[in-house]
Amino acid sequence: MNSLVLSTVTRLLAPLLLVFSVFVLLRGHNEPGGGFIGGLLAAIAFILINKAEGTRTARRALRILPLTLASIGLSCSIAAGLWGLLSGGAFLQGIWPLIDIQPDGSKSGIAAGSILLFDIGVYLVVIGSVTGIYLALEDGIARSMD
Amino acid sequence: MTLLLAPVVLPLATAAICVLLRKNRGFQRPINLLSCxxxxxxGLLLLTLVEEQGVQSVQLSGWSAPFGISLVADRLAATMIMLTGIVASLVVVFGFSDLSFGEEKNGHPVFVQALLTGVCGAFLAGDIFNLYVWFEVxxxxxxxxxxxxGLKPQIDGAVKYVGLNLIATTAMLAGxxxxxxxxxxxxxxxxxxKLLGNMSEPGVLAAASLLLFAFAAKSAMFPLYFWLPxxxxxxxxxTSILFAALLTKVGVYTxxxxxxxxxxVQHPLLQTLLVGSGVATLTLGIFGAMTETIARRVLAYLxxxxxxxxxxxxxxxxxxxxAGTTLYLMQTLIVTAALFMAVGCVAxxxxxxxxxxxxxLWRSHPLMGALFVIIMLGVAGIPPTSGFWPKILLIEALADAQRWGLVLAVVIGSLATLYAVMRLFSAAFWQDVNTDETPNLDLFRFAPVLILTVLVVGxxxxxxxLVDTAKASSVNLMNPSVYVEQVLGGSK
Known part of the structure; x- marks a missing residue:
């Protein structure tokens, strides 16, 4: 598709969607959001780029092959589970290395740990598989049109 | 217990690695095989552990039992995981020469590992929602x-398969x-x-029927069988070997x-449903196996x-x-894989x-024919093969329960099975041949069949x-208090 309006808007919207997807990913820690929905938002950004500029640009914007991205994500999630097993004693247990618990019971520090790593893994799996399926379908349509 | 995680985490991690290595067959194949x-x-380690120390359980993420996610291994689950590993290894070897280059490149090994994750997860699930998730996987x-x-008939079969299975999982979710x-x-x-003595509450009974519907569809029982053939x-x-050996068996296991x-299960409503559906499944399977002319469709009905x-x-x-059923479940995993693999070779x-x-084929490949005969006996349940013992146990149990009609059904089922596989055998090996040239059987195809045949006879x-394991696991199944105690009161 060759539309000036779409490609101009995409140049604005795609980065915005990507930043928003990371925001949703981090927000999911305590509130609605999370890796799955964040990943879908990020995938929409790449699908938009594909609609405006074609599959080649979309693949270049992704930098890594979609399935490789999904595989890295899956590895991250497994690693998060094993992290909990090794330092917490149970698979998938939440580990918070950056949080200190004060003597009065209050907590301080950054709430980033194995659960965030797990969610990032989900985020990457969703981006990888959704864009992978979408780009494969686009390739199939392009091939059938030739 | 960390060992309990391995049957789930190991195939999952292998799937991730196989996706990364999808372009490189030289790495992908050995990793796939090693993982199986x-x-x-x-599975073997788990079985010995369970034999020594009783039922094992683990609570994921450290939340204690009724709230967290439990994985539980008893004798039956551990044995099934071990057999699954053995069959999967042999199937992977068979695939080395059976799969086309495109199928391997398109991620066949990845899906095999994902399937194993789901199968082992379903064997270990101690939580009914968790079981649903593994079914989805x-x-x-x-x-x-x-x-x-990527062929047209494959898409057609897959649509029927997924259509019915989606309905089944929806019913399961509702239940x-x-x-x-x-x-x-x-x-x-x-x-x-919580359900002890509350079995007749309408809500519980409705839930039980919905779950029965879902598991019946998974294991291809009448009237939900048509996706299988x-x-x-x-x-x-x-893929056929893997499906036949594992998928329907998971349905029966659950x-x-x-x-x-x-x-x-002694509730009259459930019992009537199960008996009716069992007899109907048996009968339709027999008729299908006797009339079909495509080899794998015959097997599907078997x-x-x-x-x-x-x-x-x-x-x-x-x-x-x-006890008879669990023994049947264990041996049918091996025998079904052997039969589908032998037919794969014949085809x-x-x-x-x-x-x-x-x-x-008798003239050109007598050895293959001999193996086929042995596997055939195993499927029909004739000594000295493994199929004999579960049928004896089952018939004895049915006779003890005074269910003579069911005894007759099992006997007729066995005889008809023998007839159907003999039909296959005589068509493939004895029928007059039109062409003289037959390709050679390579080692990757032959060795797994040989090993499975040895297992069937062994x-x-x-x-x-195996009989002891089945009897002991049935004792465990009939007295769930050990299981319950281990999950609820066990290790944190």
Whole structure:
């Protein structure tokens, strides 16, 4: 598709969607959001780029092959589970290395740990598989049109 | 117990690695095989651990039992994981020469590992919602395996398969919801306590029927069987072997697990449903196997016969009948894989799956013919093969329960099975041949069949170990208090 309006808007919207997807990913820690929905938002950004500029640009914007991205994500999630097993004693247990618990019971520090790593893994799996399926379908349509 | 995680985490991690290495067959194949062998070894370790220390459980993420996610291994689960690992390893080797380059490149190994994750997860799940999740994992992976070849009949079979399975999982979800509404818990051990004596509550009974519907569809019981003959002959032989050996057996396994631990199978409504469905499945399977002319469709109907027999065992529900059923479940995993693999070899040699066009293999490949005969005896349940013992146990149990009609059904089922496989054999090996040239059988195809045949005979001659395991696991299944105690009161 060759539309000036779409490609101009995409140049604005795609980065915005990507930043928003990371925001949703981090927000999911305590509130609605999370890796799955964040990943879908990020995938929409790449699908938009594909609609405006074609599959080649979309693949270049992704930098890594979609399935490789999904595989890295899956590895991250497994690693998060094993992290909990090794330092917490149970698979998938939440580990918070950056949080200190004060003597009065209050907590301080950054709430980033194995659960965030797990969610990032989900985020990457969703981006990888959704864009992978979408780009494969686009390739199939392009091939059938030739 | 960390060992309990391995059957789930190992295939999952292998799937991730296989995606990364999808372009490189030289790395992908050994990793795939090693992971399956490791799975078999883990199963063996788990079995010895369970034999020594009783039921094992682990609570994921450290939340204690009724609230967290439990994985539980008892004798039956551990044995099934071990057998799954053995069969998967042999299937992977068979796939080395059976799969086309495109199928391997398109991610066949990845889907195999994902399927194993789901299967092992379903064996270990101690939580009924968790069980649903593993079913979904299995469904997605099997959908991938069905369409990975990309041919039109494969897509057609896959649509029927996925359509029916989606309905089944929806019913399962509805049943789980009702159950949660009625009891406030989903942990199977906890449910056991809460449902004791409350079996006749309408909500519980409705939930039980919905779950029965879902598991019946998964294990291809009447009237939800039609996806099985429609889908099993379309993909590559490797995929068919894996499906036939594992998928329907998971359905039967969960049927045994849920209807001994959570619900009481002796409830008249459930029993009537199970008996009716079992006999109908058996009958339709027999008729299908006798009339079909495509080799793998015959086999698909034979799978239904064995499902029907196991359903009857579950329906009767006495300790002896459950022992027979669990033994049948264990050995049918090996025998079904052997039969599908042997037919895969035959189809490769004859270059066709159509029975009237086959023939003449006895002259060119007598050794393969001999193996086929042994496997055939195993399927029909004739000594000295492994198929003999579970049928004897089952018939004895049914006779003890005074269910003479069912005894007759099992006997007729066995004889008809023998007739159907003999029809296959004479078509493939004795029929007059049109072409003289048959391709050679390579080692990757032949060796797994040989090993499976040795296992079939071995389990027949040295049956005591497996019979003891089956009897002990049925004792565990009929007295769930040990299981419940281990999950609820066990390690944190």
């Amino acid at each position: 062998l490791a799975l078999a070894y883990v 299995m469904l997605i992976a099997s959908f991938g395996l069905l369409v990975v070849g 789980i919801g009702l159950l949660f509404g009625a009891t406030g818990t989903l942990n199977m051990a906890d449910l056991h306590g 429609a889908a099993y002959h379309t993909p590559s032989h490797t 049927l045994i697990r849920v209807f001994t631990l959570v619900f009481d 799978v239904m016969v064995s499902i029907g027999i196991m359903t009857l065992g579950i329906a009767v529900g006495t300790p002896a009948a459950i 490769h040699l004859a270059k066709t799956e159509n029975l009237p066009e086959m023939g003449g 389990f027949g001659l040295f049956a005591q170990g």
